Amino acid sequence: MTISELIQLTGFKIWHKQDIDTREIAGFYASDLLSDVFSSAQENTGWITVQTHPNVIAVAVARHLSCIIFSKGLSPEEKTLQWAIDKGITLLGSDESTFEICAKITRIIDNAK
Amino acid sequence: MRDIASHLLDLFQNAITAKATRIELSITENSINQTLTIICKDNGKGMESELCQQADEPFITTKGENSVGLGLALLKQNAEMTGGKFDIQSSTGKGTTVTVQFISTHLDCKPLGDIAGTLALTIGTNSTIDFSFHYQSNTSEFNLTTPQLKKALTPLPLHHPQAISLIKELIISNISD
Numbered sequence: 001m002t003i004s005e006l007i008q009l010t011g012f013k014i015w016h017k018q019d020i021d022t023r024e025i026a027g028f029y030a031s032d033l034l035s036d037v038f039s040s041a042q043e044n045t046g047w048i049t050v051q052t053h054p055n056v057i058a059v060a061v062a063r064h065l066s067c068i069i070f071s072k073g074l075s076p077e078e079k080t081l082q083w084a085i086d087k088g089i090t091l092l093g094s095d096e097s098t099f100e101i102c103a104k105i106t107r108i109i110d111n112a113k
Numbered sequence: 114m115r116d117i118a119s120h121l122l123d124l125f126q127n128a129i130t131a132k133a134t135r136i137e138l139s140i141t142e143n144s145i146n147q148t149l150t151i152i153c154k155d156n157g158k159g160m161e162s163e164l165c166q167q168a169d170e171p172f173i174t175t176k177g178e179n180s181v182g183l184g185l186a187l188l189k190q191n192a193e194m195t196g197g198k199f200d201i202q203s204s205t206g207k208g209t210t211v212t213v214q215f216i217s218t219h220l221d222c223k224p225l226g227d228i229a230g231t232l233a234l235t236i237g238t239n240s241t242i243d244f245s246f247h248y249q250s251n252t253s254e255f256n257l258t259t260p261q262l263k264k265a266l267t268p269l270p271l272h273h274p275q276a277i278s279l280i281k282e283l284i285i286s287n288i289s290d
Contacts, residue, residue, distance in 0.1 A: 034187055035114040055186050058171030062181035083172075 001025055001112075003067050003090055006046065009108050010101075012069060015076055015091035016084045023090065025066045028105055030098050034059050041065060048101050052076050057083040067091070071098040114187045116226025117151070117215070123184040124153040124211055125235045131157025131209065135243045140228070140288075142250040147218040148197070149225075156208040165203040188213060195219035228288065233281035236262065240271040248288050255287035 003020035006012065026044035031037050032051050041047060043064040049056065052074050060068055067090035070076065076084065076091055084091045094101050114120055121138070128136050133155035141150040160168065167173040169189045174182030188211075189199035195216040203209040215222050236244045236259060248255040262271060262280060269276040 033115060034183070034190075035119075038183065053190055055171055055183065055190055058181045058183055058186060061172075062183070087172075 003046075003092075006067075006105075006108075007092065010094070010104060012092040012094050015070070015093055016081060016089070018084075018088040018090050020067075020090055023066055028102070030102055032098075037065075038063060046105075048098050050074055050098065052080055054079040054083050056080060057087055057089055060089045061087050065089075069094060069101060071096060071101050114191065114223070116224050117149070118226030118228050118231040120184075120188045120191070120213075120223075121151070121153070121228065122231050122235070123188070125231075125239075127184065128153070128155035128157050128209070129239060129242070131155060131159070133157035133208065133242060135245075137245045137247070138232070139247040139249070141248075142217070144251050147216055149215040149217045149222075150212070151214075152210065152212050154208065154210040159205045159208050160203040161205055162203070165201060165209075168201050168203070169199065185211070191215075191223055195222040229281045229284035232284055233277050236280060237271045237273075237277035246284075250288075253287070255284075257284065 003023050003025060006025060007014065007020065024044055025046040027042060028046045028048060029037060029041040030048040032049050034051065034055055037047060038059050041063050044066045046067050046069060047060065047065050048069045048071055050071055052070055054077060056068055057080060070091070070093040073095040074093065081091065096104065125136065135156045137154040139152040164173070169185045171181050171183050171186040174180050176182055185201065192199045192213045192215050196219055197214040197216050200212045201209065232246060240259070242259070244259045246257040266276045266279065
C-alpha cells in the first residue's frame with residue numbers, strides 16, 4: 001500500500017508528508033532500539049516507535065524506510081521535524097500504543113487479503 | 114548498540130580508522146554517584162574543531178555524501194537518555210578523546226555487555242596498536258597494557274585464540290565485583 005492509503009485507512013496524524021501518494025510501504029517494523037531497526041528493518045518499511053529523537057531520521061534515511069509512525073500521541077522533537085523536512089521523511093502519529101497500532105495495521109492487512 | 118560493549122567496539126573502530134597507534138581506555142564505575150564513566154583517547158589523525166563539534170550529528174560523517182554515521186550519535190543519545198553526558202575533543206594530528214558518562218541506575222541505562230570479550234578481541238587482533246586499559250571502581254582498580262600482555266604471554270602471539278581467551282579471563286577476573 002502507499003502511505004496515503006495507510007493514512008486513509010487508519011486516520012493517522014500527519015506531522016510531515018513527502019511523496020505519500022507514490023511512496024510504497026512494503027512492510028512494518030516496531031522497535032524502540034535504533035540500532036535494532038538499523039540492522040533489521042527492510043527497505044520501504046513503515047516504522048512504529050516511541051523514540052522521537054532526531055537520530056530516528058538518520059536511521060530512516062540510512063535504511064530507506066518509507067515512513068515513521070510515533071505511537072502514544074508523542075510528537076517529534078523540533079530538530080526531528082526539521083530533519084524530516086530536510087531529508088524528505090514522512091512522519092505520522094497516533095494516540096494508540098505501539099501494540100494497538102500493530103494490531104490495527106494487521107487487521108487492515110488481513111482484510112485486504 | 115544494545116549494550117555498552119558494542120559502543121566500545123565502535124569507538125575502537127573509529128580510532129583504528131584514524132590510524133591510531135595508541136588507544137587508552139578508562140572505565141570508572143562509581144557506585145556512590147551511580148555513574149559509569151568511559152574515556153577513550155587515541156593518538157590518531159584527529160579532526161579540525163569545526164568537524165569535531167558536529168561529530169555527534171548523524172548526517173555529518175567522513176564516509177561521504179548521502180551517508181549516515183550513527184556511532185557517536187547513538188552513544189550520545191544512550192548516555193543522555195540516562196541523564197548522563199557526552200563530550201568529544203579532537204586536535205588535528207594529535208588524536209581524539211571521547212568522554213561519556215552514564216547514570217548506571219537509570220532504568221534506560223544499557224547493560225555493560227561483554228566488555229572483557231570486546232577488549233580481548235580488539236587488543237589481540239590489533240597487536241601493532243598499544244592499548245592501555247584502566248578500570249576503577251569503589252573497591253578495585255586494574256591496569257592492563259599491550260606491552261605487558263606481550264611479555265606475559267610470550268611465546269604466544271597476542272592474536273592466538275588461546276592468548277585472546279587468556280586476556281578475556283584476566284579482564285573478567287579483575288573487573289567483576
